Amino acid sequence: MSPEHTAQADDSKPGMEIAVVGGGLSGTLTAYLLGRAGHSVTLIDRHRSFPRTFRSEKLGPGEIETLRRFGLSAAVAARAACFDETLNMRRGSVVDRTHARHFGILYHDLVEAIRAEMPAAVRFVQGQVREIKAGARRQRITIVGHEEVTARLLVLATGTGDTLRRDLGITRRIIRPRQSVAFGFNLRPTGTDGFRHAALTWYGERVSDGIDYLSLFPVAGAMRANLFAYRDRGDSWIRALRERPKDTLAAAFPGLIGTMGDFEIEGPVDSWITDIAVADNYRQDGVVLVGDAFQTTCPATGTGVTRLLTDVERLCTSYIPRWTSHNVMTAADLAAFYDDAEKRRMDAYALETADFRRRLTIGTEMEWRLRRYCHFALRRVLNGIDRLSPALVGKLRQIKDAQSGQNVPSAV
Numbered sequence: 001m002s003p004e005h006t007a008q009a010d011d012s013k014p015g016m017e018i019a020v021v022g023g024g025l026s027g028t029l030t031a032y033l034l035g036r037a038g039h040s041v042t043l044i045d046r047h048r049s050f051p052r053t054f055r056s057e058k059l060g061p062g063e064i065e066t067l068r069r070f071g072l073s074a075a076v077a078a079r080a081a082c083f084d085e086t087l088n089m090r091r092g093s094v095v096d097r098t099h100a101r102h103f104g105i106l107y108h109d110l111v112e113a114i115r116a117e118m119p120a121a122v123r124f125v126q127g128q129v130r131e132i133k134a135g136a137r138r139q140r141i142t143i144v145g146h147e148e149v150t151a152r153l154l155v156l157a158t159g160t161g162d163t164l165r166r167d168l169g170i171t172r173r174i175i176r177p178r179q180s181v182a183f184g185f186n187l188r189p190t191g192t193d194g195f196r197h198a199a200l201t202w203y204g205e206r207v208s209d210g211i212d213y214l215s216l217f218p219v220a221g222a223m224r225a226n227l228f229a230y231r232d233r234g235d236s237w238i239r240a241l242r243e244r245p246k247d248t249l250a251a252a253f254p255g256l257i258g259t260m261g262d263f264e265i266e267g268p269v270d271s272w273i274t275d276i277a278v279a280d281n282y283r284q285d286g287v288v289l290v291g292d293a294f295q296t297t298c299p300a301t302g303t304g305v306t307r308l309l310t311d312v313e314r315l316c317t318s319y320i321p322r323w324t325s326h327n328v329m330t331a332a333d334l335a336a337f338y339d340d341a342e343k344r345r346m347d348a349y350a351l352e353t354a355d356f357r358r359r360l361t362i363g364t365e366m367e368w369r370l371r372r373y374c375h376f377a378l379r380r381v382l383n384g385i386d387r388l389s390p391a392l393v394g395k396l397r398q399i400k401d402a403q404s405g406q407n408v409p410s411a412v
């Protein structure tokens, strides 16, 4: 990336002047794709190096394939721990095994891997955006300690931050308050050199535990754990997990130590309570929202990254190229992006999956008891057939994927 600048974007270049506010995964990818396409891009973020933050820490096959299309999979793989098999367990026995390439990578490493590939023409401004003014002809961005940046189009990728959206009259509507709680921590093997399996998913044992699943997977230099549950903020189990993580895990997942090998918890237990929120009044002149700025997702579904990749890919490869010749950028022009069929399907799918996982985990109605039983029974049956006839199960899975019509993360 070129050095920080404090001036107006360069009019002499081909393409369009675009300012991207927010340099998390959505904003960084947007700036990368638009810079590569020859647009004059300014990326603005508070942090020069993305700080360590608990967010997505694992990429599945669909996400890796999208990164490959972007020309980024090798750069991300170089900082990730790659693994190809996940053992899936419940109630002390094997449900099935997932065979697919995954990357374990902490969020800041992922963002930094992409920033390192940024085309030199993309200008990076490190600073806190204080105010934005949007209109059909010109967008004005006020950054603390810098000159104003102006652009023809503003991409807002500020995650869950509300202040800037509010400047534009865009509001955030929480549609699923306290949907789930996520925990992240590191495990260190004790007594042996390593763990018995490369990666493991262990589903909650009892409905009363409110645990969706525990996922153990390698990241560079560590075995990482992500645990997703549907529990209230003040819950004593949450306190116990923070204070006595190993004992609390061993009690919640009997057989875990026998399956993986003994371990200690190393470092802090990160936690995050997710409200699922959507933006309202976002159809505005001159500005588009991507990623969490548009809609947040439940971490347990593993759909947050696929959602934002869909936003970024559709915006940068289908819509912005069509808008290059426009002198004005009205809300009616930009509506084509928000109405994109693939984007809408992915946004809706992320919400449906959040409801599905929550009810599959803690639903006590007869319907959900039955669905829970069938869900795991079917997976166990397919696993049995898989061992006898992998080709047949491959075919059944292909049919299932074709019916769902989604390029979605591998099932959790």
Ligand SMILES: Cc1cc2nc3c(=O)[nH]c(=O)nc-3n(C[C@H](O)[C@H](O)[C@H](O)COP(=O)(O)OP(=O)(O)OC[C@H]3O[C@@H](n4cnc5c(N)ncnc54)[C@H](O)[C@@H]3O)c2cc1C
Pocket: 021, 022, 023, 024, 025, 026, 027, 044, 045, 046, 047, 054, 055, 056, 057, 058, 127, 128, 129, 130, 157, 158, 159, 160, 161, 164, 182, 271, 272, 290, 291, 292, 293, 297, 298, 299, 300, 301, 302, 303, 304, 305, 306, 308
């Ligand atoms: C705990 C947790 C676990 C998750 N696990 C998964 C998972 O397993 N799988 C999955 O697919 N998804 C997961 N997600 C969701 C996924 O991580 C998010 O959807 C994704 O990180 C959103 O990226 P973003 O770029 O939109 O926002 P962010 O990464 O939040 O980036 C926003 C950026 O905007 C910048 N910014 C904000 N305001 C300003 C300002 N005024 N001036 C300058 N800069 C500003 C911030 O500094 C930040 O860099 C998880 C989320 C959480 C919280």
